[in-house]
Amino acid sequence: MKTGEFHNPARKVIGRTIWHYDAVESTNETLKELLDGEVTEGLVIWADRQAAGKGRHGRAWASPPGGLYLSILLEPKEVHAPILGLLAGMPLVKALRHFGVFATLKWPNDAIFQGRKLAGILSEGVYRRETYHVILGVGINTNLDLERLPPDVQKYATSLKREVNLFVANEECLEYFLEQMDDVYSRYRNTPTALMMKEYRGACGTIGKRVSVETAKGKVTGKAYDVTPAGALMVLDDRDERHEIVDGTVEYVS
Numbered sequence: 001m002k003t004g005e006f007h008n009p010a011r012k013v014i015g016r017t018i019w020h021y022d023a024v025e026s027t028n029e030t031l032k033e034l035l036d037g038e039v040t041e042g043l044v045i046w047a048d049r050q051a052a053g054k055g056r057h058g059r060a061w062a063s064p065p066g067g068l069y070l071s072i073l074l075e076p077k078e079v080h081a082p083i084l085g086l087l088a089g090m091p092l093v094k095a096l097r098h099f100g101v102f103a104t105l106k107w108p109n110d111a112i113f114q115g116r117k118l119a120g121i122l123s124e125g126v127y128r129r130e131t132y133h134v135i136l137g138v139g140i141n142t143n144l145d146l147e148r149l150p151p152d153v154q155k156y157a158t159s160l161k162r163e164v165n166l167f168v169a170n171e172e173c174l175e176y177f178l179e180q181m182d183d184v185y186s187r188y189r190n191t192p193t194a195l196m197m198k199e200y201r202g203a204c205g206t207i208g209k210r211v212s213v214e215t216a217k218g219k220v221t222g223k224a225y226d227v228t229p230a231g232a233l234m235v236l237d238d239r240d241e242r243h244e245i246v247d248g249t250v251e252y253v254s
Ligand code: BTN
Pocket: 025, 026, 027, 028, 029, 050, 052, 053, 054, 055, 056, 057, 059, 061, 068, 069, 070, 071, 110, 119, 120, 121, 122, 136, 137, 138, 139, 140
């Protein structure tokens, strides 16, 4: 149920309007349903919990109360849309650092701290009435109790609450993240994408690491040495073969 609405006219696009819900199935799905009515680019759907939160690659995103769950409606040029999900990782990590956790960005857009995941992004492209939209879903483990996550997730997850002594309110974290995301989106719309990806490369902690990447074609193990302007992860495997990976799940290995 919708419980509130907030406005911030100082924002360029993102977060000028925020709709707050107590519980939804998935904020991404709520936004998709809202696309059938009148909604403007930059609208943010924020929920206190999700009954069927979605992660990348069809995985579930456990969404108990305490966490921050939001989706942003965007209308980028379709050709430039794929890198948007990656670029959103930059403000995400910036927000977590602002609140005291030195998170790093794992390709494509996971925020991790000491090997544990703090936040993730699910970017989905949708057509409605001939307009291409991107729904950018962000989940941040702010104040949730890790015991409320499924046991297999607990081992690899952490939260701001666990890592920081001070309490960080979801409202504050949301505000800061949206401010940074609004800035990135405005630059993304006015700057050549190659330049934005250069910035992403500088922020991506995966480059230079030994990785094992689960892809649709199988597992690739080797050294991650670059991210292309189109957003693909480049890996040099142990037989000196180069792989351009457009989608996959990265694990850091020794
Ligand atoms: C991932 O790392 O697998 C992506 C997780 C994305 C989770 C967020 S929570 C808000 C939005 N709504 C969803 O159903 N998923 C995203």
